[in-house]
Structure formats: structure tokens, C-alpha cells
Amino acid sequence: MKNLPRILMIIAAFGVLSLFVFPMWRISLYAPQYPDGVTMYIYINHIGGTSPGTLQNVNILNHYVGMKMIEPDSIPELVYFPYVVGALSFLALIAAAINRSKWFLFWGILFFVLAAFGLYDFYLWEYDYGSNLSPTAPIKIPGASFQPPLIGRKVILNFVADSFPHTGGILAGISGVLAFVAWWLKRQSKSHA
Amino acid sequence: MKFDLLIFKKTVQALMFGGFMLLFACQPPSTGTGSAGVLAGDAASAVYVAPGEHDEFYSFMSGGFSGQVTVYGLPSGRLFKTIPVFSVDGEKGYGFNEETKPLLNTSYGFVPWDDAHHPELSQTNGNTDGRWLFINGNNTPRIARIDLSVFETVEIIEIPNSGGNHSSPFTTENTEYVVAGTRFGVPYPQKDVAINSYAENFKGMLTFIKVAENGEMDIAFQVLLPAFDYDLAHSGKGKSHGWTFFTSYNSEEKNTLLEVSASQNDKDFIAAVNWKKAEEYIAQGKFKEVPANYAHNVYDEHTHTATSTMKKTVKVLIPSECPGLVYFLPTPKSPHGVDVDPTGEYIVGNGKLSADLTVHSFSKMLTAIENEAFEKEIEGVPVLKFEDVVGGVVKEPGLGPLHTEFDNKGNAYTTFFISSEVVKWKVGTWEVLDRVPCYYSVGHLMIPGGDSKNPQGKYLVALNKITKDRYLPTGPEVCHSAQLYDISGDKMKLLLDFPTMGEPHYAQGISADRIAPKSRKIYPIEENRHPYRTMGEKESKVVREGNIVHVYMTSIRSHFSPDNIEGIKVGDKVYFHLTNLEQDYDVPHGLSVMGANNAELLVMPGQTETLLWEPQRVGVYPFYCTDFCSALHQEMQGYIRVSPAGATVPLKWSLGEEEAEI
Ligand SMILES: [Cu+2]
Numbered sequence: 001m002k003n004l005p006r007i008l009m010i011i012a013a014f015g016v017l018s019l020f021v022f023p024m025w026r027i028s029l030y031a032p033q034y035p036d037g038v039t040m041y042i043y044i045n046h047i048g049g050t051s052p053g054t055l056q057n058v059n060i061l062n063h064y065v066g067m068k069m070i071e072p073d074s075i076p077e078l079v080y081f082p083y084v085v086g087a088l089s090f091l092a093l094i095a096a097a098i099n100r101s102k103w104f105l106f107w108g109i110l111f112f113v114l115a116a117f118g119l120y121d122f123y124l125w126e127y128d129y130g131s132n133l134s135p136t137a138p139i140k141i142p143g144a145s146f147q148p149p150l151i152g153r154k155v156i157l158n159f160v161a162d163s164f165p166h167t168g169g170i171l172a173g174i175s176g177v178l179a180f181v182a183w184w185l186k187r188q189s190k191s192h193a
Numbered sequence: 194m195k196f197d198l199l200i201f202k203k204t205v206q207a208l209m210f211g212g213f214m215l216l217f218a219c220q221p222p223s224t225g226t227g228s229a230g231v232l233a234g235d236a237a238s239a240v241y242v243a244p245g246e247h248d249e250f251y252s253f254m255s256g257g258f259s260g261q262v263t264v265y266g267l268p269s270g271r272l273f274k275t276i277p278v279f280s281v282d283g284e285k286g287y288g289f290n291e292e293t294k295p296l297l298n299t300s301y302g303f304v305p306w307d308d309a310h311h312p313e314l315s316q317t318n319g320n321t322d323g324r325w326l327f328i329n330g331n332n333t334p335r336i337a338r339i340d341l342s343v344f345e346t347v348e349i350i351e352i353p354n355s356g357g358n359h360s361s362p363f364t365t366e367n368t369e370y371v372v373a374g375t376r377f378g379v380p381y382p383q384k385d386v387a388i389n390s391y392a393e394n395f396k397g398m399l400t401f402i403k404v405a406e407n408g409e410m411d412i413a414f415q416v417l418l419p420a421f422d423y424d425l426a427h428s429g430k431g432k433s434h435g436w437t438f439f440t441s442y443n444s445e446e447k448n449t450l451l452e453v454s455a456s457q458n459d460k461d462f463i464a465a466v467n468w469k470k471a472e473e474y475i476a477q478g479k480f481k482e483v484p485a486n487y488a489h490n491v492y493d494e495h496t497h498t499a500t501s502t503m504k505k506t507v508k509v510l511i512p513s514e515c516p517g518l519v520y521f522l523p524t525p526k527s528p529h530g531v532d533v534d535p536t537g538e539y540i541v542g543n544g545k546l547s548a549d550l551t552v553h554s555f556s557k558m559l560t561a562i563e564n565e566a567f568e569k570e571i572e573g574v575p576v577l578k579f580e581d582v583v584g585g586v587v588k589e590p591g592l593g594p595l596h597t598e599f600d601n602k603g604n605a606y607t608t609f610f611i612s613s614e615v616v617k618w619k620v621g622t623w624e625v626l627d628r629v630p631c632y633y634s635v636g637h638l639m640i641p642g643g644d645s646k647n648p649q650g651k652y653l654v655a656l657n658k659i660t661k662d663r664y665l666p667t668g669p670e671v672c673h674s675a676q677l678y679d680i681s682g683d684k685m686k687l688l689l690d691f692p693t694m695g696e697p698h699y700a701q702g703i704s705a706d707r708i709a710p711k712s713r714k715i716y717p718i719e720e721n722r723h724p725y726r727t728m729g730e731k732e733s734k735v736v737r738e739g740n741i742v743h744v745y746m747t748s749i750r751s752h753f754s755p756d757n758i759e760g761i762k763v764g765d766k767v768y769f770h771l772t773n774l775e776q777d778y779d780v781p782h783g784l785s786v787m788g789a790n791n792a793e794l795l796v797m798p799g800q801t802e803t804l805l806w807e808p809q810r811v812g813v814y815p816f817y818c819t820d821f822c823s824a825l826h827q828e829m830q831g832y833i834r835v836s837p838a839g840a841t842v843p844l845k846w847s848l849g850e851e852e853a854e855i
């Protein structure tokens with residue numbers, strides 16, 4: 001089991017890479033007229049949904065209250081995030097190659113710093129969409145905020161909005177934790193040696 | 194004195210009338226509706242489908258003289274949709290918009306109505322498969338195909354050499370063919386002859402229409418027969434797969450006062466056609482390719498447009514030249530329905546003027562054919578001996594048998610028009626097991642899968658011809674009525690009455706799980722290949738070609754693009770090509786333009802439809818969305834400005850003020 005910390009780091013590298021396959025986050029809107037909900041999937045490089053028309057459907061709903069169109073082409077994060085994630089995965093592999101507990105710790109901290117930055121960025125986007133409303137919106141509701149929750153559930157007018165990490169996000173999060181486990185195991189084995 | 198006589202007469206009349214009334218009053222009918230009360234508690238829960246819950250079965254009912262098909266849920270009897278088939282329908286713009294007009298094209302030009310009788314579900318291995326629904330047009334002989342993923346008519350084929358396409362469409366076990374048989378003998382080929390030269394000049398044609406893998410229909414061959422009136426049909430199944438049976442009346446070949454003249458023969462015939470044999474003859478080239486002229490209309494789900502093609506020949510097989518192709522089975526007294534039991538062995542000939550119900554045996558028929566024990570031959574068709582083919586007789590089951598369907602427990606259910614009842618009897622023992630009254634005068638009946646190899650049982654729907662007092666009166670014209678019976682037990686139980694549209698002749702039922710999962714929600718916009726599609730608001734435009742103006746218009750909640758159009762002139766032909774950009778379930782948009790001489794458009798998400806508008810007067814005319822699509826639906830409107838014929842107002846279109854972002 002000597003190699004376990006290393007293996008954990010390799011797993012972490014692939015866990016992070018899963019973000020290229022699975023959505024990072026999901027936002028679902030429910031209302032009586034939408035019994036199956038309208039679910040948007042946020043990937044690191046694009047925004048998808050339960051159907052090809054999902055984004056258009058969300059934008060149609062949003063435009064009544066003057067929210068901006070969600071246009072993936074105008075979100076720079078979707079362009080550079082894949083590089084950040086790629087680099088992060090590569091760094092995990094290097095850490096595994098070097099096989100030093102310090103590197104594991106460093107990677108784990110880096111991961112959570114980036115994750116925290118990502119969440120903060122996500123929050124800013126949500127804030128921007130939710131409160132930067134067009135002055136010519138057909139429906140104006142004084143004091144209402146259309147900002148979806150960062151994590152959790154919130155009632156927005158006639159909708160219930162859910163915002164939760166999805167498969168890719170969860171696997172990536174586990175990767176971060178694995179790095180700390182690897183660091184701890186490595187230290188244990190060192191102190192025993 | 195004269196005056197007194199009149200009074201005397203009136204008094205006698207009044208007394209006689211009163212006497213009759215008294216007579217009836219003394220004998221209250223025992224077949225009244227009282228029994229429903231006893232059942233009410235039970236029946237109500239049996240047909241109750243709670244709000245938000247779904248029915249267990251779809252039921253497709255012919256709209257009869259409405260020309261359409263209606264879709265009901267069972268057991269609730271709730272109406273879901275009217276599918277326009279043979280008649281124009283302003284509600285959906287069917288037959289009014291440019292895309293669906295070709296569907297109603299025939300060799301007589303545009304025919305906006307028909308009389309639709311028998312819906313028939315496609316089958317695989319003798320089971321209803323939920324792919325398509327076929328239905329016949331009786332008046333101008335046609336067969337339509339409805340695609341059950343979208344519940345829309347996608348194809349109509351005209352039947353040549355036919356008059357009154359009644360014995361149709363009745364599929365074979367794997368939907369190899371649907372059939373058509375002429376109810377009225379017509380001169381063959383059509384010509385100007387004396388009507389009373391009927392026996393000499395008239396013929397009766399049976400038609401087999403090949404159904405391709407993708408559902409497309411093509412007339413494979415016709416069989417030329419004597420000018421009997423071919424009334425109904427059903428194809429064999431299991432052991433009798435490969436045969437199709439057609440009933441006939443008027444074997445007397447009369448052309449006037451048929452109610453008397455065509456009811457004289459003791460027996461008419463069921464024509465048994467061996468279509469596998471026909472395929473061999475076709476392969477051997479033993480057909481006559483004869484000139485014809487009939488329309489074949491196909492709707493393409495990508496161009497969202499129908500095209501009509503005129504076909505010019507048809508292959509005809511002549512029985513005297515094709516031995517073994519057709520046999521006549523003598524069947525008592527003007528048989529109406531012909532129904533094959535689930536095993537394929539028994540062929541029920543519902544002799545509508547007969548006291549008994551005759552059931553032929555398929556295996557006895559084969560033996561008789563093998564022994565060549567023929568009674569005689571009519572125009573090259575051997576007539577089998579009645580005793581040789583009859584498999585059983587249900588003795589005096591009721592008056593006026595019309596149609597029979599089957600359950601999955603070896604029972605048959607036959608409707609009796611005159612005695613107004615459904616009678617349940619055992620296949621094989623021919624004993625009558627139960628009977629229930631119908632309100633009133635039942636025609637067809639339907640058990641889900643009841644004409645397939647594996648009936649789904651559980652419910653029986655009686656389709657009644659006369660309604661009278663069953664519902665609140667609506668003036669002289671009242672609806673037709675369907676009645677739902679529970680047939681899961683030994684005794685049939687009346688559960689529900691519900692009104693139907695037009696005159697539902699036949700119906701088909703199928704468990705919802707064979708259709709619902711395949712039901713489409715939208716048309717993907719990226720698959721739209723309509724020649725006048727507009728793939729985004731930015732592409733919307735107005736193009737003039739002489740006096741023809743094409744408006745490339747889009748709809749999305751809650752506006753049209755463009756919504757202001759100028760530069761149109763009196764005398765122009767304006768084509769509004771509306772593409773609904775929505776990709777969300779249940780968000781159609783409508784379009785109606787003031788003064789349009791046709792109807793609205795009702796465009797499903799991802800679809801393009803075209804409305805022709807011919808402005809007659811100078812002015813500014815509003816157009817608007819007719820389907821309440823959103824909170825701002827009322828705002829979904831626009832204007833089109835019409836200038837005098839010679840005006841120089843430039844062609845202009847816009848959406849929103851300035852170059853505003855939408
Ligand atoms: Cu609308």
C-alpha cells in the first residue's frame with residue numbers, strides 16, 4: 001500500500017478531467033407549467049440542458065423580467081476554464097510523479113483556492129443576471145431578485161430554483177479531498193518510516 | 194254540415210292518438226336507463242381518471258361525415274384531439290395553409306370533405322404497434338395514413354376504379370397491405386352507359402395497397418370482380434394470414450331500389466382473396482397494366498409540406514386468368530361486417546338481415562378448395578358450398594347483426610342494430626353467454642386490439658347510431674353516442690355514455706404505453722427544410738417577386754418578426770411563411786390576418802407554415818397570434834400596410850423601434 005497516496009493523486013487527476021465529460025453544475029427551474037422542470041447543465045466549456053432548446057427556453061422566460069440573454073459565446077470563463085482544468089489535472093500527475101506529501105498538500109490547496117474562485121465567479125454572474133435588469137422589461141416587480149441560489153433551493157416568483165453541483169463538479173470536489181487524504185497518508189507513512 | 198264532419202274527423206283522430214298514447218303509457222319500456230342508477234357508484238369509480246392522471250387506453254374514432262378522426266381516452270371518455278384527415282379544419286389551418294392543401298388533392302381536384310369510416314391501427318405480428326392509423330374516405334375513394342408520433346395526417350392515396358371506398362382499410366398482420374373494396378359497382382373503365390346496363394357494364398374492384406417500411410402507400414394491384422357491393426373486410430391472421438375477406442351485398446347486381454331489389458338472394462358472398470397468390474401472379478406478370486389517374490399525396494415532416502403526384506396506371510388481376518386467387522363463400526342475407534377471430538380460424542359473416550350468425554371455418558374452406566367442390570362459378574370466381582365452409586352458427590342471437598370483435602378469453606361480441614344490443618357468445622361452442630342493451634341502435638363496436646391477434650380486452654365501446662334522449666337536447670341535430678362497457682367479468686357492465694363527433698363508424702383502441710412514449714413534443718428547428726423557413730429573427734425579411742410577396746416571418750414569445758410591414762399593394766399575393774422558433778413543449782403560435790379568405794395558421798415549435806393573403810383594400814391591417822402562448826400573448830400583434838396598386842411606397846419591414854435589441 002506504499003503507492004496508495006500516489007494512486008490517489010492519479011485518481012484525482014482523472015477526477016478533475018471528468019469535468020470535460022460531465023456537467024459541473026445544474027440549475028433547475030420548476031413551476032406548475034413545467035412539471036418536468038427546466039434544467040440547465042453548466043459544463044466547463046458550454047451550457048447545455050435537458051433538450052437542445054433549453055437555453056432558449058430559459059432566455060424566453062428571463063426576458064419577461066428584463067434579464068440578459070445567457071449567451072455562452074459571451075462568457076469568457078467557458079473559454080479559459082478548460083485550460084485551467086487541464087493544467088490542474090497535469091499538475092496532479094506531476095505531483096504523483098514527484099510523490100512528495102508537500103506537493104500533494106500544495107495541489108489540494110490550489111484546487112480549493114481555484115474552486116473558491118470559481119464559485120465566487122459563478123456568484124458574480126448569477127448576481128449580474130439576477131439584478132442587472134433591463135429598464136424596458138415588460139414585467140417589473142419592485143424589490144424582486146431573480147438571482148438563482150449559489151447552492152440550494154430558492155423561490156423566484158412562480159419558480160422554484162435549484163442550484164447544485166452535478167457529476168463533474170462532485171467528482172472534481174472528491175479529487176480535491178483525495179489530495180488531502182494522499183497528503184495525510186504520505187505523512188503517516190513518513191513518520192512511521 | 195261540412196263543418197261538423199271536419200270536427201267529427203278531428204275528434205276521431207284525437208281519440209285514436211290518445212288511445213295509442215294510452216297503450217304506450219300502459220307498457221312502459223323496460224329497457225330504460227334506470228339500470229344505470231344501480232351501477233352508478235361502481236361505474237363512476239371505474240371510469241374516473243383523477244386530475245393529472247392518464248387514461249389506460251387511446252381510442253381512435255372515425256368522425257364519419259365530419260371526415261376526421263377523434264382521439265379519446267378510455268375509460269374516461271375524454272376527447273383529446275380531432276385529427277383533421279379528409280376535411281379542411283380552420284382550427285388548425287388544415288387544408289387552408291399552403292402546406293396541407295396538396296393532401297386533399299384528387300383526380301377531381303381539391304376535395305375538402307369526405308366521409309371517414311374505419312380507422313385501422315398498423316400491426317406487427319398481428320399486434321397493434323402504435324406506428325400509424327389508417328382510415329378510409331368513402332365518398333371520393335381514398336385511404337389516409339396518420340403518423341402516431343405526431344397525430345397528424347401524413348399521406349392520402351386515391352383509389353381508382355372504385356366508387357364508395359367502404360370495405361377499407363383493414364390491415365394485414367404485419368401491415369404488408371391495407372385494402373380497399375368498392376361499395377358501389379361502377380362501369381369499368383368509367384364510361385357513359387345506361388345505368389340499367391349495370392349487370393353488363395359495371396364491375397366491383399378490390400384494391401391492395403402496399404405499405405412500405407416507412408409507411409408509404411402504393412397500390413400493388415386490383416382484383417376485378419362482379420359488381421356486387423363490397424361492404425366490409427378483414428384480413429386473416431395466424432393460419433389465415435395471406436388471405437383477406439370482403440363481404441358483399443347486392444349479389445343481385447341491381448341498380449335501383451336496392452333496399453328491396455338487393456335483399457332478394459338468400460345468400461350473398463364473402464370474397465376470400467389469397468393475396469400471397471396474387472403476389473405470385475404479379476411476379477409472373479399475369480396482370481393487365483391499365484390506364485388510371487389517381488392522386489398520391491405525401492407530407493414530408495422536414496419540409497413540413499405535402500406534395501401531390503398523379504399516378505397513371507394500375508395493375509389489375511382478372512380471376513378467370515388467375516386460378517386460386519378469389520373464392521366466394523355463400524353467406525346468408527347481405528352480410529355486413531366480416532370479422533376474423535384471434536386464432537385466424539373463424540370468419541364471422543354478420544348477415545345483417547339474417548336471424549342467425551354464420552361463422553365460416555378457414556380450415557374447412559381450405560379443404561373445400563382442395564376438393565374443388567364448387568357450387569358454380571361467377572365470372573371466373575369459384576363459389577364454395579355453404580355446408581362445406583360453415584364452421585358454426587350462433588342461433589337466433591338477436592336482430593340485425595352488424596359487427597363482431599373478440600376478447601382474449603375466446604369470446605366474441607356482436608352488435609345487433611335492430612334489437613339494439615351487444616351479445617357475447619363463445620367461439621367454438623356458439624352459445625350465447627350474455628347480452629346488454631345499447632342506447633340506441635349500435636353499429637360498430639370496439640375492444641382495444643379486438644380485431645388483432647391479441648385483444649387487450651377489459652373494455653368494449655359500442656358506437657351507437659341513434660342518440661335521441663341520452664343527453665341534453667341540442668335542437669334537431671344531436672350528437673352520436675358511444676357507450677363503454679366493462680367486459681372483464683362474465684357479465685358485461687355499462688359504465689359510461691359519452692358523445693362523439695360526426696358519426697363514429699368503427700374505432701380502434703390501443704393501450705397507451707404503445708403510443709405515449711413515442712409521442713413527439715416539438716419539431717427540431719435544425720431539421721426544418723421548408724423552402725421558406727426562417728432560421729432566426731435576424732433572417733426575417735420580406736421579398737417581392739412581381740406581385741408576389743414572400744414574408745419570411747418568425748414567432749417566439751411574444752412577438753412576430755417582422756411585425757411592421759409596408760410597401761404591400763392591392764392586388765398582391767402575400768405569402769406569410771411563419772416559422773415558429775420555439776423549441777419548448779406546448780408552445781404553438783397562431784397567425785391570423787384581417788380579411789384573409791382562408792383560415793389561421795397554427796404552427797408547432799420548429800415548424801413553418803404558409804398563409805396566403807390577398808389584400809383587397811387600401812389601409813393598415815392588423816395581424817395577431819391566435820394561440821394564447823404567454824403572459825404577453827395579447828401583445829403578440831403587428832400591422833401590414835396596403836397601398837394602392839400603383840403606389841411607390843417602398844417595401845419595408847421591421848421589429849421594434851430603431852435597431853433595438855430584442
Ligand atoms: Cu403567440
